Amino acid sequence: MATFNRNLQKLFDVAQKPERLVIGLMSGTSLDGLDIALCRFTSSGFDTKFELLHFTTIPYPENFKDDIRQVFAKRQADMEKLCLLNAKVGTYHAELIIQALDSWRVDAASVDLIASHGQTVYHAPSRLHGHLGYPNATLQIGDADHISIKTGIITLSDFRQKHIAAGGEGAPLALYGDVLLGSKQGENRILLNIGGIANLTWLPAEKSETVLCTDIGPGNTLIDAACKKYFDKPYDEDSRIGFSGTVNNELLSPLLNHPFFNESLPKTTGPELFNLAYVERAQEAAGVQNIEPNDLIATLSAFTAKSIADFVKQHCIGDDIKLFTSGGGARNPHVIKQLENELSGTSIQSSDAIGINPDAKEAILFALLANEAIVGEPLQIGNNPTVLMGKFSFPA
Numbered sequence: 001m002a003t004f005n006r007n008l009q010k011l012f013d014v015a016q017k018p019e020r021l022v023i024g025l026m027s028g029t030s031l032d033g034l035d036i037a038l039c040r041f042t043s044s045g046f047d048t049k050f051e052l053l054h055f056t057t058i059p060y061p062e063n064f065k066d067d068i069r070q071v072f073a074k075r076q077a078d079m080e081k082l083c084l085l086n087a088k089v090g091t092y093h094a095e096l097i098i099q100a101l102d103s104w105r106v107d108a109a110s111v112d113l114i115a116s117h118g119q120t121v122y123h124a125p126s127r128l129h130g131h132l133g134y135p136n137a138t139l140q141i142g143d144a145d146h147i148s149i150k151t152g153i154i155t156l157s158d159f160r161q162k163h164i165a166a167g168g169e170g171a172p173l174a175l176y177g178d179v180l181l182g183s184k185q186g187e188n189r190i191l192l193n194i195g196g197i198a199n200l201t202w203l204p205a206e207k208s209e210t211v212l213c214t215d216i217g218p219g220n221t222l223i224d225a226a227c228k229k230y231f232d233k234p235y236d237e238d239s240r241i242g243f244s245g246t247v248n249n250e251l252l253s254p255l256l257n258h259p260f261f262n263e264s265l266p267k268t269t270g271p272e273l274f275n276l277a278y279v280e281r282a283q284e285a286a287g288v289q290n291i292e293p294n295d296l297i298a299t300l301s302a303f304t305a306k307s308i309a310d311f312v313k314q315h316c317i318g319d320d321i322k323l324f325t326s327g328g329g330a331r332n333p334h335v336i337k338q339l340e341n342e343l344s345g346t347s348i349q350s351s352d353a354i355g356i357n358p359d360a361k362e363a364i365l366f367a368l369l370a371n372e373a374i375v376g377e378p379l380q381i382g383n384n385p386t387v388l389m390g391k392f393s394f395p396a
């Protein structure tokens with residue numbers, strides 16, 4: 001009888017189990033920390049059932065954030081630093097997983113798979129990079145071999161490359177999780193994630209209508225960057241600064257005036273476009289270089305809310321729309337209040353209301369993608385890439 005390599009045998013066994021324990025990891029554009037979600041899955045595709053067993057966000061120490069910032073979203077960076085960070089992020093994430101498992105008193109041997117997003121350091125859809133002859137591209141670092149060796153758990157990673165290879169921009173992958181876990185026949189739903197970048201999935205009530213999933217523009221990234229620059233704070237906690245300022249409409253106008261907002265859907269973006277240089281150009285165009293920092297934060301929060309609201313009004317057409325928020329930006333009351341003002345006919349609540357922990361949503365997504373990669377079939381959703389994603393790293 002033919003024998004398998006023991007890792008392939010393990011994978012084969014995991015695929016045949018009635019339920020799987022999968023750790024999903026996400027470390028997004030906000031560089032706030034590593035989200036770790038331990039999920040239990042049964043079945044796959046539209047039959048998927050999932051339960052979030054444990055979740056934590058382990059904040060990154062400042063020196064680790066500063067290290068990543070040396071290459072993050074930079075067109076020019078130190079190649080040695082990038083190379084070292086690829087290994088460093090992988091080993092550090094492994095340590096954080098082991099720490100989380102210890103704190104939950106969960107034995108690593110009981111975990112079937114890890115799904116690691118890695119740290120995005122550069123996102124370059126061809127619309128943004130503009131180099132003829134070069135495809136869409138994106139780069140996530142934190143090599144998963146370090147994770148599988150250190151934890152002893154089979155690890156899937158680098159999910160975005162297959163999406164690009166099959167014609168996508170490598171994001172938003174939320175599409176697949178939102179359709180499987182968030183859609184409800186007969187209900188018009190929007191799943192809005194406000195992370196560093198804001199994205200949403202429009203799930204129309206009727207299955208025959210087109211599902212849409214796209215990045216919208218900045219979520220927290222500009223608010224965070226301005227908080228760091230002017231207040232030496234990582235973010236505008238509970239909107240204390242935003243509420244103390246006044247929205248400057250002269251500045252809001254050029255902020256909203258970028259071709260990205262009119263480009264065809266789906267589209268993706270990142271801090272490569274939406275950064276403080278973008279804000280400074282808008283300040284110059286509006287002649288408000290000397291705006292008070294708290295007014296700037298208020299205006300950047302309005303920018304986030306208005307760009308989301310404008311998108312919803314234009315693209316999500318239906319009755320009794322229910323919008324469910326997730327991501328750290330859902331904790332920014334200034335942004336949410338302005339969104340409620342702009343979208344007065346839409347019910348807005350946390351994704352908790354549909355059984356999805358709003359802080360864990362993206363980590364759950366990657367766990368779900370790993371479950372799909374093992375036992376699912378490629379999902380056809382409109383013209384989106386019909387692929388299973390993730391590369392395999394085996395322990396020794």
Ligand SMILES: Nc1ncnc2c1ncn2[C@@H]1O[C@H](COP(=O)(O)OP(=O)(O)OP(=O)(O)O)[C@@H](O)[C@H]1O
Binds near residue numbers: 026196326
């Ligand atoms: N209490 C709060 N008040 C205001 N803003 C908050 C609060 N808590 C979190 N945030 C915002 O949420 C951000 C973190 O969001 P999140 O963890 O969803 O981002 P991310 O996963 O890095 O982003 P992305 O989805 O773009 O990859 C913080 O940087 C901050 O801007």
Ligand SMILES: CC(=O)N[C@H]1[C@@H]2OC[C@@H](O2)[C@@H](O)[C@@H]1O[C@H](C)C(=O)O
Binds near residue numbers: 028170172174268
């Ligand atoms: C390249 C990249 O890391 N993109 C992230 C980022 O954070 C939010 C938005 O921009 C989204 O497109 C994506 O992440 C989520 C998890 C996604 O792919 O759905």
